[in-house]
Amino acid sequence: MTTDIFIDNQWIAGADGTFDVVDPATGEAIRPVSNGGTADARAAVDAAAGALVSWRNVAPRERGEILRRTFELMIRDCDELGELIAAENGKSLIDAKGEVTYSAEFFRWFAEEGVRMGGDYGTAPAGGTRTVVTHHPVGVAALVTPWNFPAAMAARKIAPALAAGCTVVLKPASETPLTAFAMAKLMVEAGVPAGVVNIVPSKSASKIVGAWMEDPRVRLISFTGSTGIGQMLLKQAADRVINSAMELGGNAPFIVTEDADIDEAVAGAMIAKFRGGGQACTAANRLYVHAEVAAEFTAKLGAKVEALTVGQASEGSDIGPLINAAAVDKTQKLLDGAIEAGARVAHQAPIPAGSKGFYFPPTVLVDVPADAEIVREEIFGPIAPIVTWTSDEEVIALANDTEMGLAAYLYAGELQRAIRLGESIEAGMVGINRGLVSDPAAPFGGMKQSGIGREGARVGLEEFQETQYLSIAWPN
Structure with a gap:
């Protein structure tokens, strides 16, 4: 070449x-x-x-x-x-x-x-x-x-x-x-x-x-x-x-309401969070799951995460490495900080043993404080921090509590509620009941910073x- x-x-x-x-x-x-x-x-x-x-x-x-x-x-x-x-x-x-x-x-x-x-x-x-x-x-x-x-x-x-x-x-x-x-x-x-x-x-x-x-x-x-x-x-x-x-930059919220189709929401989260190892400006950065369905959502998401294969593309792996050693160090620092703040690792996929590549284990975090650094910073890695909520007003306030406003995702059962919530989110693109927002025929871009x-x-x-x-x- x-x-x-x-x-x-x-x-x-x-x-x-x-x-x-x-x-x-x-x-x-x-x-x-x-x-x-x-x-x-x-x-x-x-x-x-x-x-x-x-x-x-x-x-x-x-x-x-x-x-x-x-x-x-x-x-x-x-x-x-x-x-x-x-x-x-x-x-x-x-x-x-x-x-x-x-x-x-x-x-x-x-x-x-x-x-x-x-x-x-x-x-x-x-x-x-x-x-x-x-x-x-x-x-x-x-x-x-x-x-x-x-x-x-x-x-x-x-x-x-x-x-x-x-x-x-x-x-x-x-x-x-x-x-x-x-x-x-x-x-x-x-x-x-x-x-x-x-x-x-x-x-x-x-x-x-x-x-x-x-x-x-x-x-x-x-x-x-x-x-x-x-x-x-x-x-x-x-x-x-x-x-x-x-x-x-982005800091996309991924919202799941209590009436959402949980299986569909999990499938969407796997795309929005883990596609490309989470190294996308549109990646779901923080998952806000209603308290009534948080246990079910976490268990189903965790099972899919644990089943992910991590390794080289040539081996047919689901998830590859991060781009370099600095990206691994940053992601690990955010994970360590979240654990120190009270979060815990609920599910994790294994990474190749002894590899010289820049791998990081896909991870699901629970008990994440709403103000933890990991939900305020763009992770750009395969960590899914889950925060629970109970009212629409609360979750919209959490979603908009950032200087970023590129993408957001929302899974809800009632379409009118979904649209109302989607229009309340300060983001240039909102995926409703889907984990992808990019389309050449749609205007890609964000609000705020x-x-x-x-x-x-x-x-x-x-x-x-x-x-x-x-x-x-x-x-x-």
Whole structure:
């Protein structure tokens, strides 16, 4: 596989040597990757800026056909891409291949949305003019993606950007750049012209992204990652008034009412909490279960957790490792703190003995204090802390007692109550009686400190556009 920097549809060696991509399941290096520097970052913008005028003038249908072909190629290579994601990210093959099909859907969705860019035409209320409203691509877009969904996060940004007529420079996470490279090869095969997509991996994100934020040709920053880094980027964006789209941290509540279908709620919790080892911004972070059904829910969830197989994706395991040793240490610290605060481990799955990989046992915690650190911090690991409640007012207050507001989950028997509770939760996305909220056709994003803007749906295209109107003299 090519592991150099991708600029202007060419593969070039990085300015600052190489770094190793590590398999978190074994702790061993997979292969070295070129380490981009400031000069590479600028060269990527040179290519993107040079291709911008020609790409924005490509007919929407032609752009859409390229995106459609990218979708088809990703589906064709689903197994290979899934194995690559599993190797550099550690997630199970089922999760990895599911990510590939989900990622591909963004290219299909925006292939369709890109040909339906609307405008407006009207008569000014005072008369004498006609108003024509149209939309233009914002320009060169800088994209920064995390390691937990290396294909999906790239696709969710690249597809709408290209559909809108933008060109892009992408900084993938240093833990998982190989998936981005594989996607680049498929986009070239699909017909993406030189300079439209450029990828600069680096161990120094600040060096690459800093160069982009200072470049007047870059007109948008789209970032997915931690709230802390997002705040830093917003401060930098303010200096140049750059368009900003931020998908930041989460702390999703998972609520189970006393009239919920417990078996369905348990199945949903297994997806919302343990998919990808809990390493998702949308992961259920804290489980609020009504006191009347807490024992039943805990027993059934615990049985499924104890049955999970933990290990390498190649062995068909249900749960893989965490991304690195630091993630294991953080998760263990949160678990230890919860136990010190009075929580106890009710159920746990075993992890491979003697492995050098970064494994952490999937765990169910009970007797968790409502104000414990583990329910106030984003865990990003396979721990399910259960807190009990007795009134709707209480659980809504608990759910909203956070600065984060990305996702939430709610299982209830009565639909009207479920909708009423769902509308009371301060989160951009609420799954009602389901453990998944992501869909290319729906607006993905959060409230409060979980971000600014939305990805997916029609609004995902609008994030990469500027609105312009023409006021035309039209004598009465």
